[in-house]
Structures are given as structure tokens and as C-alpha cells.
Amino acid sequence: xxxxxxxxxxxxxxxxxxxxxxxxxxxxxxxxxxxxxxxxxxxxxxxxxxxxxxxxxxxxxxxxxxxxxxxxxxxxxxxxxxxxxxxxxxxxxxxxxxxxxxxxxxxxx
Numbered sequence: 719x720x721x722x723x724x725x726x727x728x729x730x731x732x733x734x735x736x737x738x739x740x741x742x743x744x745x746x747x748x749x750x751x752x753x754x755x756x757x758x759x760x761x762x763x764x765x766x767x768x769x770x771x772x773x774x775x776x777x778x779x780x781x782x783x784x785x786x787x788x789x790x791x792x793x794x795x796x797x798x799x800x801x802x803x804x805x806x807x808x809x810x811x812x813x814x815x816x817x818x819x820x821x822x823x824x825x826x827x
Contacts, residue, residue, distance in 0.1 A: 719820075721759040721813035729758045729816050732823040733771050758816050765812035768819060778822045780815055790814045794822035 719725050727744055730737050735746040737755065744755035756764035772778040777797040785791050785807060792814035793804030806817035 719817070721808075721810055721816070723755070723757075725759040725813075725816055725820075726755055726757060726764070729768060729819060730755055732820065733768075733775050757812075759813050760810070761812060765815050768812075768815060772819055776823060778819060780818060782811060782815060792818035794818040796822050 719728070723744060727737050730744075730746050735748070738745050738747075738752075745752045746755050747753075756767045758764040758768045769780050772780055772794075779795045779797060781793050781795075781804075783791045783793075783805075789807050789809050790811050791805035791807050792811075793802060793806070795802055801822075803822040804818045806814050806821060808814035808817065
């Protein structure tokens, strides 16, 4: 799946957020308040939110390594079952991390 808002929505849903859309963008509901959907797959700030929420909500730990060919590899561990998922590769750090998270969640829920 490519980086972008469709992937961001899938990640938000996997984290348990209610997702909606007010054109032109998506939102999530956090503690009863509407917030803009983080750009999990395209920005470092959004990726940071994902890393924190993955640990808190899913017991999924994410790791990142630079690929010697100029890309990035991300992996994930599910602490509940001690399983390793990855590596997922991309030329974008946030995209690689999102894909590793989705791979781990798809198997665990």
C-alpha cells in the first residue's frame, strides 16, 4: 500500500480510533474531541504518534534501520506473543514504519 491518507486511515482504525471525513481531510476522535488525522505514513510527527500509540494500545514495538542501498527497513514486535514482523522496506521512514505496524496488527487482531 502506498503512503498517503488511505494508509493513514487504516493505521488509525487499527489503533482503535473513530475516523471520519470533513472534506477535504480526515479526522479522528480522541477523548470525545475531534482532531485532524495524523499523517502517520508521510511525516515524522505522524510517525512519532504511531510509535507511541502502537506501544500503548497494541503492545507492538517498532524498530527502524537504514538500508545500505539508501532505503529504510522497519520491523515490529508483538510483546503479547513475542513475534517478529518485517522487515518492510521503503524509501520513506514513516511509510516503512506504517507498513511494519500494519503487518503486525493484521496477524494479531
